[in-house]
Amino acid sequence: MTYYDEIAQGYEELHYDEQIHKLKLISESLDISHINTILDVGCGSGISTRYWEGLLGAECRRVGIDPSEKLIDIAKEKDSSAKYFVGCAEELPFNDSSFELVLSVTAIHNFSNFSKGLDEIKRVGTEKFVLTVLRKSANIEEIKELILAKFKIKKIIMEDKDIIFLI
Numbered sequence: 627m628t629y630y631d632e633i634a635q636g637y638e639e640l641h642y643d644e645q646i647h648k649l650k651l652i653s654e655s656l657d658i659s660h661i662n663t664i665l666d667v668g669c670g671s672g673i674s675t676r677y678w679e680g681l682l683g684a685e686c687r688r689v690g691i692d693p694s695e696k697l698i699d700i701a702k703e704k705d706s707s708a709k710y711f712v713g714c715a716e717e718l719p720f721n722d723s724s725f726e727l728v729l730s731v732t733a734i735h736n737f738s739n740f741s742k743g744l745d746e747i748k749r750v751g752t753e754k755f756v757l758t759v760l761r762k763s764a765n766i767e768e769i770k771e772l773i774l775a776k777f778k779i780k781k782i783i784m785e786d787k788d789i790i791f792l793i
Contacts, residue, residue: 628694645673648731648790651783652756653681656792658727661754665725666690667715667747668733672701675708678727689725691718692733715743720750729756732788735763744776755793762787 661682666675669690678688688708692698701710713719715730715737728751737743747755755777759769766789773779773791783790 644787645731646677648758648785648788649674649677651785652729652731652758652790652792653677655781655783656754656756658682658754661686661726663687663725663727664689665718665720665728665750667718667728667730667743668692668736669701669710670694670697670733672705672708672710674729674731675701675710676705679705679707689720691715714738715746718746718750722749723752724750726752727754727756729758731756731758732760734758734769735760735765740765740769740772741776744772748776755791757791757793758785758788759791760787761789 658681664678664686669675669692672690675688675690678686684707690701690708691711691713693712693714695712698710698712711719716739728747730747734740734743734757757773759766763769777793779791779793781792
């Protein structure tokens with residue numbers, strides 16, 4: 627059982643307000659008016675996956691993936707209109723160029739292989755990417771360097787707890 631499986635029942639109580647704050651910053655800084663497909667990598671209980679439906683409507687195809695089976699179960703219970711999968715960023719089970727927006731909100735520091743996970747995110751995306759990284763992560767410098775090397779950054783937002791890369 628993983629750490630996130632162990633805390634699954636209290637996950638939203640711990641993280642909901644913080645995640646919504648970041649998502650508002652992101653949505654205010656990103657033109658998403660034409661986005662029809664979204665992948666949320668490290669979606670947890672689906673907080674951010676659900677958030678986008680409110681902005682883009684039910685016709686937007688939203689997909690979340692997370693390695694925690696218990697968090698995915700919660701995501702499915704809370705949101706039957708999105709598709710949720712158990713899986714990891716390093717091996718995304720999607721075709722190349724499948725999503726117009728790929729985001730990973732405060733999850734990259736949990737990837738087992740940062741470079742491979744970022745390569746997979748890039749592979750399945752077509753247009754926009756949002757990557758947020760926990761500023762207190764022990765690997766923050768390595769992750770920042772990889773993001774800057776692999777993506778063309780449009781904007782960086784220095785949030786209280788995260789660095790938000792809009793790509």
